Amino acid sequence: MHPSEEIKFEKSRKLEGKRICLCITSSAACIEAFYLCRELIRHGADVNVFMSEKATKLIHPNLMEFASGKKPVVELSGYTEHVSLCRKGCCDAVVVCPCTANTISKIALGIADNAVTSCVLTAIGSKVPVIVVPAMHLSLMKNDSVEKNIERLKEMGCIIVEPRIEGERAKIADRETIIENVIRCVRERDLEGKxxxxxxxxxxxxxxxxxxxxxxxxxxxxxxxxxxxxxxxxxxxxxxxxxxxxxxxxxxxxxxxxxxxxxxxxxxxxxxxxxxxxxxxxxxxxxxxxxxxxxxxxxxxxxxxxxxxxxxxxxxxxxxxxxxxxxxxxxxxxxxxxxxxxxxxxxxxxxxxxxxxxxxxxxxxxxxxxxxxxxxxxxxxxxxxxxxxxxx
Ligand SMILES: Cc1cc2nc3c(=O)[nH]c(=O)nc-3n(C[C@H](O)[C@H](O)[C@H](O)COP(=O)(O)O)c2cc1C
Structure with a gap:
């Protein structure tokens, strides 16, 4: 048994049987991705990790393999992971956490040039819920281009979990907020509109x-x-x-x-x-x-x-x-x-x-x-x- 199995259901069964793709890009906040992955599993999720090449320079894929129990997808292979793991029927939600200005803008423009952007665009295309968690220096976010691209992601149906603005930094939302948004995406929404x-x-x-x-x-x-x-x-x-x-x-x-x-x-x-x-x-x-x-x-x-x-x-x-x-x-x-x-x-x-x-x-x-x-x-x-x- 992989060690990640030991923590399954420690917190709840709200994500039991749910397949979540966790996409990690190269913000300093990617250290939080390890804990987020574990927390998703504690609520019962089955997590597939995707990483941008630049993210692997900040945290090692081995750490995410330990966290999730599976080898992270860094480069697409003949298995076409973006299709086999990210489309409707194979995946219940995609979480891009943290999401860099670069990746936000590429998704907004429909660019699929790596494992992360290919995963996200496939998910959007097949109506799998996508949650984007931006993290960056405020100056990188507060510019016409990135602001418009965040709006574009909303138009494309992505849920943006807003960062906490602290001084000059747009810090990643807290873990509980991200988890609650994932659960909200996959639970029956009988209070929608109330x-x-x-x-x-x-x-x-x-x-x-x-x-x-x-x-x-x-x-x-x-x-x-x-x-x-x-x-x-x-x-x-x-x-x-x-x-x-x-x-x-x-x-x-x-x-x-x-x-x-x-x-x-x-x-x-x-x-x-x-x-x-x-x-x-x-x-x-x-x-x-x-x-x-x-x-x-x-x-x-x-x-x-x-x-x-x-x-x-x-x-x-x-x-x-x-x-x-x-x-x-x-x-x-x-x-x-x-x-x-x-x-x-x-x-x-x-x-x-x-x-x-x-x-x-x-x-x-x-x-x-x-x-x-x-x-x-x-x-x-x-x-x-x-x-x-x-x-x-
Ligand atoms: C240590 C370090 C921290 C970074 N933090 C951020 C960040 O928080 N947000 C961001 O948008 N870019 C950040 N960057 C810049 C991105 O890594 C850079 O734009 C990169 O090209 C993004 O590639 P990716 O989106 O494919 O991961 C950081 C770079 C380094 C080296």
Whole structure:
């Protein structure tokens, strides 16, 4: 068994049985191609590597053979690898990562002069999804020629995973963003055309200039919902409060701190088909004080007022039918009673227990159309179940 087999399915089975061509060109970011290849395999993919001749001067094909379990294609042979490995029926997606300015421009012009460009043009020609991940110095990208060629690739149907602009560099997108785009290409896109807003994380209410009143919500469930909706083809926005988890880069996100900050954003909710309200928002707001409360006051008391309820304002603006409300309680009996009551109004209600905050597993109750479904599992699997139940 090749060592690459040992890591297969370590992360998920989302790419099980999927054949992915990973094309590497000669950007300094090609060191990332090794890790990307391994990550694709961890999600179950079968990876064929193609390399430009110049890329082999930056990383050795042996390394990519170790990563993928197969000899990389650097020069086309009598086996016509571009046809036998890259066309529809033989390949599920092509990822060009990293993609140089040179290769972007050659593809845009239809030039097939090496293994990489021949693979990509064959894939485009047979309607295999192609994901292009540019990486270069900003000055190499911000010129009329390369910018137009990137636009041309979009017209040709390629998905461009935009680089992160940092100073003078257009850096390669992060690994998770690339992987999520690959999965989105190969999964069933039953949410295509839907606009979905997920509101997650914890609110933080100002006590004084440096202290806040917040809660233990980690934002994990919200992230799993973002991932699930994105992979199934929706346009997704993520509005989040404080998070212990990394905020995903692959969807547009907006940050809020307090409940009142969030309320100021609420007018922008109108165009979403569904809004998931799984943020842990404060029920009480302290009377904020300027400066820093001295640290040696004994018996300090805080004046708290009741916070405005986001869900009530949201109902006025978008109506109940588009809202998926989350309810967390300490005791199962209370949770079921309250969530059931709420489900008379909202599109769907998901109940969970406060004890699951921050953990990977939890038990949920999904209330929809008068029915209730109870399930305990990992949060990613539960997010899948919730979206399965979403309906039109
Ligand atoms: C160390 C090194 C790093 C490079 N990094 C990049 C890069 O990030 N992006 C890019 O477009 N070109 C970069 N280049 C220039 C390309 O390698 C050059 O344009 C080459 O002709 C591209 O060939 P290919 O597209 O067939 O791999 C780099 C070159 C070297 C030597």
């Amino acid at each position: 606009n979905i807003l997920i509101i997650g994380g914890a609110s933080a209410e100002k006590i004084d200039d440096i202290r806040v009143l917040t809660n233990r919500s980690s934002g994990k469930f919200a992230i799993e919902l973002v991932r699930e909706c994105f992979e199934r083809g929706a346009y997704v926005e993520f509005w989040h409060g404080w998070m212990r988890e990394k905020v995903p880069d692959y969807v547009k996100s907006r940050e809020f701190e307090s409940v009142e900050d969030l309320l100021k954003m609420i007018d922008d909710c109108k165009n979403f088909d569904f809004i998931f309200v799984c943020a842990a928002l404060s029920n009480y707001i302290p009377e904020p004080m300027d400066g820093k409360i001295p640290s040696n006051i004994r018996g300090l008391t805080l004046d708290l007022r009741v916070a405005p309820r986001l869900i009530d304002k949201l109902r006025e603006i978008v109506g109940e039918e588009r809202i998926i409300a989350f309810k967390a309680e300490e005791k199962e009996e209370d949770l079921i009673k309250k969530a059931k009551e709420m489900s008379r109004v909202f599109h769907m209600v998901v109940g969970n227990l406060t004890s699951s905050f921050g953990s990977d597993r939890t038990k949920i109750w999904i209330f929809k159309d008068g029915d209730v479904l109870e399930k305990e599992d990992k949060k990613d699997k539960l997010a899948e179940l919730i979206i399965d139940k979403l309906g039109g």
